[in-house]
Amino acid sequence: MSDAADVQRVLSGDVDAFARLVDRYYERCARFAVRMLGNRDDAEDALQTTFLRAYRSLGKYQERDKFSAWLYRILVNQCRSIAARRNQRERVFVREEAVLLNAPDRRPNWSGEDEEFVQRVLAELDPLLREAFLLKYVEEMSYEEMSTLTGVGVSALKMRVKRACDRLRARWERIKDE
Amino acid sequence: MSDELNSLDPYVQWIASEARLSVAVDPAARTRLLDALRTEPVPHRRGRVLAWLLEPRPLALPPLAAAALAASAVGIGMLGGLAIHRDGRPSTAQPPSAGAAISQLPDSIAPRAIKFVLIAPQASHVSLVGDFNGWNASANPMKAQGAGMWTVFVPLQPGMHTYSFVIDGSHFVADPAAPIAPDDGYGHRSSVVLVGGSSL
Numbered sequence: 001m002s003d004a005a006d007v008q009r010v011l012s013g014d015v016d017a018f019a020r021l022v023d024r025y026y027e028r029c030a031r032f033a034v035r036m037l038g039n040r041d042d043a044e045d046a047l048q049t050t051f052l053r054a055y056r057s058l059g060k061y062q063e064r065d066k067f068s069a070w071l072y073r074i075l076v077n078q079c080r081s082i083a084a085r086r087n088q089r090e091r092v093f094v095r096e097e098a099v100l101l102n103a104p105d106r107r108p109n110w111s112g113e114d115e116e117f118v119q120r121v122l123a124e125l126d127p128l129l130r131e132a133f134l135l136k137y138v139e140e141m142s143y144e145e146m147s148t149l150t151g152v153g154v155s156a157l158k159m160r161v162k163r164a165c166d167r168l169r170a171r172w173e174r175i176k177d178e
Numbered sequence: 179m180s181d182e183l184n185s186l187d188p189y190v191q192w193i194a195s196e197a198r199l200s201v202a203v204d205p206a207a208r209t210r211l212l213d214a215l216r217t218e219p220v221p222h223r224r225g226r227v228l229a230w231l232l233e234p235r236p237l238a239l240p241p242l243a244a245a246a247l248a249a250s251a252v253g254i255g256m257l258g259g260l261a262i263h264r265d266g267r268p269s270t271a272q273p274p275s276a277g278a279a280i281s282q283l284p285d286s287i288a289p290r291a292i293k294f295v296l297i298a299p300q301a302s303h304v305s306l307v308g309d310f311n312g313w314n315a316s317a318n319p320m321k322a323q324g325a326g327m328w329t330v331f332v333p334l335q336p337g338m339h340t341y342s343f344v345i346d347g348s349h350f351v352a353d354p355a356a357p358i359a360p361d362d363g364y365g366h367r368s369s370v371v372l373v374g375g376s377s378l
Contacts, residue, residue, distance in 0.1 A: 011221060018215060022212065022215075031198075031201050040201075044207045048207070048210070048214065052215065115196065115201075122193070122197065148314075165187065172189040
């Protein structure tokens with residue numbers, strides 16, 4: 001059943017149809033939230049709020065828009081809100097990140113530690129660069145989709161993605177010979 | 179894998195492909211979400227009558243009817259002005275940021291140029307987004323007027339409009355001198371301006 005049909009069913013009173021939408025997008029949204037926020041507690045917080053907001057606002061969803069893009073727009077804004085709140089809060093993440101940053105760089109062994117390594121490398125990127133990189137190369141969106149979703153112009157997004165790639169490449173140059 | 183991804187540096191490509199792998203999520207979190215959803219009221223599509231009322235549209239009225247509507251809009255505007263004063267948030271409030279939507283009362287019900295103002299001294303660029311420009315941050319960039327003031331004129335059809343300011347491309351702020359719109363579900367706060375009367 002299509003997203004649009006499930007949305008119609010929810011609006012007709014079939015609340016269980018929303019569980020199908022959750023099933024369809026939960027893992028993908030979880031991946032973005034974890035990669036973006038760097039820890040599972042905040043990611044879970046973002047997911048809960050995103051799906052609850054989507055459910056409450058379903059009456060305002062316009063069928064001409066893709067449901068996935070609409071949902072992602074809510075998710076991206078939730079991740080931004082949580083990241084901003086976290087920065088103003090106890091700054092636990094910053095302390096954790098500082099520990100990681102002070103740890104000696106070394107080349108990954110391309111096995112079990114890879115996910116932790118990738119998460120750490122992504123966390124080193126500025127949040128706006130990280131967001132653009134993830135939307136482009138992890139969620140595989142077009143720049144036009146990203147622009148609609150973030151409200152940022154295509155050229156600015158291209159610049160962010162390029163800067164993210166440049167930083168990742170520069171980091172690799174630093175550690176590859178160690 | 180897309181061509182764009184293939185053209186990346188191998189190391190960046192590896193980071194992207196690793197980041198695309200699924201992440202382990204707590205199954206109990208999904209259960210908690212579904213439990214929370216069951217306590218929510220069933221959502222409904224906005225009623226057709228309300229949607230029709232809220233949708234901005236050009237209207238054609240005989241001159242006498244237009245004059246009567248303009249006169250009643252003046253009355254509403256005065257009430258709106260009083261409400262803003264009671265709220266105690268003057269549009270020239272100082273940093274971190276303050277702003278005001280100034281709607282000009284119409285002589286007719288044709289589209290009117292509405293001036294939006296935001297005080298944001300730390301911003302390097304600011305734009306206006308709203309339901310009238312598809313929430314596109316490129317559509318209505320605001321001009322720096324000095325002393326941290328940013329302004330833009332936008333022609334708006336009569337009706338209620340929801341809007342927000344975007345500072346430096348990513349930071350959404352509601353207009354501190356205007357009423358807050360109901361939650362739009364996008365995770366940021368918006369403001370409301372009524373064209374053809376005053377802010378609600």
